[in-house]
Amino acid sequence: MIVEPQQARVVIPGTVRFLLLAFLAVVVSITSTATASEPNADSTLLETQQVEPVTSLVAQDFKYDNGERIELFWVPSVDDRLVDGLVTGYEVYRTVNEGDPQRLAILPPGANTFRDEAAEIDSVYSYYITTLAEETSAKSVATEPMTSEREWLNRDRGYLFLIAFVIAAAVIFFVETAKRGKKLFIRKIAGLEAIDDAVGRATEMGRPVLFVPGIHDMDDVQTLAALTILGRVSRTIADYDSKIFMPVSRSLVMTAARETIKSSYMAAGRPDAYNDDMVNYVTDEQFGYVASVDGLIVREKPATIFLLGAFFAESLILAETGNSVGAIQIAGTARPAQLPFFIAACDFTLIGEELFAASAYLSDEPKQLGSLKGQDVGKGIAMFFVIAGTVAATISYAWDIGPVNDVLDWLNQVFSSN
Amino acid sequence: MKRQIPLLITFFVGTLLIISVFVPPLGDLERDFTLFFDIIAVFAFFLGGGNLLRIHLMKLANRRKDWGFSAVTVSGFLFMLAIGLFKVGNPGGIAEAVDAEGSWFKVMFDNVINPLQSTMYSLLAFFVASASYRAFRAKNREATMLLIAAFIILLGRTPLGVMLTGWIPEWMSVAQIPNLAVWIMNSPNLAGQRAIMIGISLGVIATSLRLILGVERSYLGGDSD
Amino acid sequence: MEHFGLWVGAFLTLGIYSFLYRDNAWYKLCEAIFIGISAGYWVVILFWDNFYGKFWIGREEEPMLWVGAALGVLMLCRLVPRIGWISRWPLAFIVGATAGLWMMNYFSSNIMAQVQSTIMPLLGEGYSASFGEIVGNFVIAVGTFAGLIYFYFSKEHKGAFGATARLGIWVIMITFGASFGYTVMSRMSLLIGRIDFLLGDWLGLIQ
Numbered sequence: 001m002i003v004e005p006q007q008a009r010v011v012i013p014g015t016v017r018f019l020l021l022a023f024l025a026v027v028v029s030i031t032s033t034a035t036a037s038e039p040n041a042d043s044t045l046l047e048t049q050q051v052e053p054v055t056s057l058v059a060q061d062f063k064y065d066n067g068e069r070i071e072l073f074w075v076p077s078v079d080d081r082l083v084d085g086l087v088t089g090y091e092v093y094r095t096v097n098e099g100d101p102q103r104l105a106i107l108p109p110g111a112n113t114f115r116d117e118a119a120e121i122d123s124v125y126s127y128y129i130t131t132l133a134e135e136t137s138a139k140s141v142a143t144e145p146m147t148s149e150r151e152w153l154n155r156d157r158g159y160l161f162l163i164a165f166v167i168a169a170a171v172i173f174f175v176e177t178a179k180r181g182k183k184l185f186i187r188k189i190a191g192l193e194a195i196d197d198a199v200g201r202a203t204e205m206g207r208p209v210l211f212v213p214g215i216h217d218m219d220d221v222q223t224l225a226a227l228t229i230l231g232r233v234s235r236t237i238a239d240y241d242s243k244i245f246m247p248v249s250r251s252l253v254m255t256a257a258r259e260t261i262k263s264s265y266m267a268a269g270r271p272d273a274y275n276d277d278m279v280n281y282v283t284d285e286q287f288g289y290v291a292s293v294d295g296l297i298v299r300e301k302p303a304t305i306f307l308l309g310a311f312f313a314e315s316l317i318l319a320e321t322g323n324s325v326g327a328i329q330i331a332g333t334a335r336p337a338q339l340p341f342f343i344a345a346c347d348f349t350l351i352g353e354e355l356f357a358a359s360a361y362l363s364d365e366p367k368q369l370g371s372l373k374g375q376d377v378g379k380g381i382a383m384f385f386v387i388a389g390t391v392a393a394t395i396s397y398a399w400d401i402g403p404v405n406d407v408l409d410w411l412n413q414v415f416s417s418n
Numbered sequence: 419m420k421r422q423i424p425l426l427i428t429f430f431v432g433t434l435l436i437i438s439v440f441v442p443p444l445g446d447l448e449r450d451f452t453l454f455f456d457i458i459a460v461f462a463f464f465l466g467g468g469n470l471l472r473i474h475l476m477k478l479a480n481r482r483k484d485w486g487f488s489a490v491t492v493s494g495f496l497f498m499l500a501i502g503l504f505k506v507g508n509p510g511g512i513a514e515a516v517d518a519e520g521s522w523f524k525v526m527f528d529n530v531i532n533p534l535q536s537t538m539y540s541l542l543a544f545f546v547a548s549a550s551y552r553a554f555r556a557k558n559r560e561a562t563m564l565l566i567a568a569f570i571i572l573l574g575r576t577p578l579g580v581m582l583t584g585w586i587p588e589w590m591s592v593a594q595i596p597n598l599a600v601w602i603m604n605s606p607n608l609a610g611q612r613a614i615m616i617g618i619s620l621g622v623i624a625t626s627l628r629l630i631l632g633v634e635r636s637y638l639g640g641d642s643d
Numbered sequence: 644m645e646h647f648g649l650w651v652g653a654f655l656t657l658g659i660y661s662f663l664y665r666d667n668a669w670y671k672l673c674e675a676i677f678i679g680i681s682a683g684y685w686v687v688i689l690f691w692d693n694f695y696g697k698f699w700i701g702r703e704e705e706p707m708l709w710v711g712a713a714l715g716v717l718m719l720c721r722l723v724p725r726i727g728w729i730s731r732w733p734l735a736f737i738v739g740a741t742a743g744l745w746m747m748n749y750f751s752s753n754i755m756a757q758v759q760s761t762i763m764p765l766l767g768e769g770y771s772a773s774f775g776e777i778v779g780n781f782v783i784a785v786g787t788f789a790g791l792i793y794f795y796f797s798k799e800h801k802g803a804f805g806a807t808a809r810l811g812i813w814v815i816m817i818t819f820g821a822s823f824g825y826t827v828m829s830r831m832s833l834l835i836g837r838i839d840f841l842l843g844d845w846l847g848l849i850q
Contacts, residue, residue, distance in 0.1 A: 185799070218734070220745075221626060221742065230636075259638065280473055284682070285682070295666065316545045317545055339822075341823070376795055383791050397766065427736050428738050431735075460689050498680055531681055534676070563816040567821050601779060609818075625742070638734065
């Protein structure tokens with residue numbers, strides 16, 4: 001890993017730096033307000049109502065970025081009020097390397113923060129805010145010249161890293177353990193046990209199998225999970241010599257699905273039975289796709305329908321149409337809002353995590369099953385913290401016991417590091 | 419070789435994006451990926467759109483059953499391409515946004531796509547009714563739990579819920595259907611949502627790891643060439 | 644023109660509804676129109692928004708975008724059977740990036756956040772919770788725990804473990820029921836919207 005060379009220097013904690021800056025800004029702004037309140041020589045201004053500038057303007061480097069962000073905080077003008085307020089907005093100005101000021105943004109009344117996202121590491125920046133009123137304006141004191149800094153590690157995410165590391169390590173550990181031949185127990189999942197029978201039924205009835213991989217593209221893990229299940233299902237279809245239809249709503253999914261089915265047919269020793277037309281593109285439009293699949297269902301009357309992947313409102317339209325032709329339906333999604341509809345309308349539903357476990361389960365490969373055991377370690381960790389955290393919070397809020405309070409604070413700190 | 423390179427690409431890109439969460443200078447990678455994906459999707463459309471045309475033109479050429487509808491699909495597709503890509507019928511010409519007010523493209527969206535979308539969506543009202551009927555024949559204890567919860571929430575959102583249980587005295591007010599509905603939403607519903615979400619997250623994590631580590635490779639054409 | 648548009652809209656609306664009776668030529672026509680027009684619509688939108696808007700305009704300022712375009716071109720290798728296997732490279736890129744991104748997003752915004760929000764005092768702050776709230780808090784903690792037990796894969800659901808898993812699936816079913824009941828009403832309003840279009844905008848029978 002590349003680490004930025006650090007010069008030896010006294011490190012002042014961020015909080016102290018912030019307080020110092022805030023203190024300086026308050027002192028400076030009080031002084032400037034005093035100056036501004038002296039009689040103004042310009043008589044035209046006397047006729048309009050004066051507006052007070054913002055105070056306590058502080059510019060601070062944004063922590064844990066590539067050095068491109070600087071955050072500004074200020075106290076709005078005292079004339080920024082809902083009732084009888086004078087302020088119509090604020091302008092944020094920036095000077096780069098003591099050059100001419102440039103306006104960065106115009107903000108509405110009430111604004112008290114701004115993030116400059118176009119800073120560069122080598123430049124020196126100073127900011128000021130102009131308070132706007134009907135016919136006048138007031139400029140704040142400019143911030144001290146400062147630079148933005150690049151941080152190479154996001155220290156706020158230390159606990160996130162730790163927990164991610166432990167769970168990922170558990171998954172990898174059990175994959176490796178299983179590879180070495182250790183037998184791991186995995187319970188039966190009803191929906192997945194039914195797949196062979198469902199495909200067999202289609203063969204017996206001489207009717208096709210329909211596979212719908214949801215309506216999202218390849219940038220959704222649910223689609224990837226659906227395709228991995230397709231790999232196993234299409235192998236069974238190839239073995240049983242059934243027919244498969246797979247209309248898709250994304251071009252990339254079409255390409256990936258063809259690869260998947262083709263390889264299953266090859267693995268089954270039947271490459272000649274594979275045909276690219278098993279997978280066809282319909283349209284990217286959600287309901288256009290649904291209209292087409294609905295039509296396909298009532299015309300081709302598939303004996304078995306798989307609805308696996310990312311589904312939205314169309315879940316129930318498809319599942320109920322499938323029901324109307326008497327198909328066996330196996331559904332699964334990680335969208336909690338659609339799961340109730342699948343449960344009501346389908347024969348088997350893979351609930352959330354089961355969708356992701358399906359391909360590993362169906363593969364029957366030890367290393368894949370090992371990853372399921374690893375997932376369970378993650379669940380164990382989550383369950384431990386749910387119970388430990390609730391007990392600690394209950395004791396802490398009811399009896400205020402010092403060490404328990406510390407544990408609770410620590411837990412909150414751990415799980416807020418996201 | 420044909421199999422190893424894709425696996426290496428998946429491993430490298432996946433690992434890089436995981437690291438990027440902890441290394442701020444790599445923070446823009448997520449945005450870059452999204453951009454790349456959007457651009458790749460445009461090229462992929464040559465394959466999808468091409469497939470759509472091929473299927474329907476074949477149907478037309480072979481005069482297969484319902485070939486007339488394929489003619490409609492192909493015409494609609496080509497018509498939209500023509501008025502969209504060349505901005506035919508756009509009051510502002512080629513420099514104007516493709517869906518500018520008054521353009522043929524926008525008119526087609528408003529008068530054809532929009533009513534079709536809304537109508538397909540509204541089919542849900544009928545299907546929700548038939549699915550409810552199916553759910554209401556609760557086959558087992560789990561289905562009964564689903565049914566009871568659904569019924570209470572449904573009643574809780576209508577004046578009927580108040581009418582039916584308004585007589586329950588104040589000290590037992592939690593048993594009034596609207597209050598019970600709120601309690602279900604805030605307690606058992608929340609617990610179930612959390613368990614499901616934590617489970618899904620662990621599933622996503624394990625699936626992602628299997629993909630990145632190359633344990634799961636069926637999407638790349640499995641072990642074939 | 645507006646009048647014509649209404650008639651087209653009504654024709655398509657009724658055509659789709661005719662499917663509820665049975666599959667028929669009217670529905671097939673609406674379906675064919677929907678597929679053709681919407682597929683064309685999305686090509687155009689993808690072209691102007693993604694290709695022109697994101698790649699063509701930005702390509703000089705951000706040379707990195709050429710990597711995306713190159714991956715896109717590799718995708719087209721599929722059209723030439725002899726080099727079709729190269730199209731796996733962009734697919735592998737997408738799969739790797741999706742897996743990496745989703746993995747960390749789910750770690751941070753789901754696991755961590757969900758566990759954190761479950762950490763709460765059962766009795767409220769300084770015994771402030773009412774009886775109903777205490778029961779509710781208890782149900783949340785135990786329900787989350789039992790729900791997770793249900794998803795456990797590597798242990799048989801038997802004995803006390805099985806009983807907890809059963810409790811877990813009940814909690815999950817109540818969640819689904821709640822979600823179902825909550826959605827039914829909003830789905831009805833969609834139908835009312837279309838009836839409003841047919842009877843109001845089109846026929847002018849209701850104002």
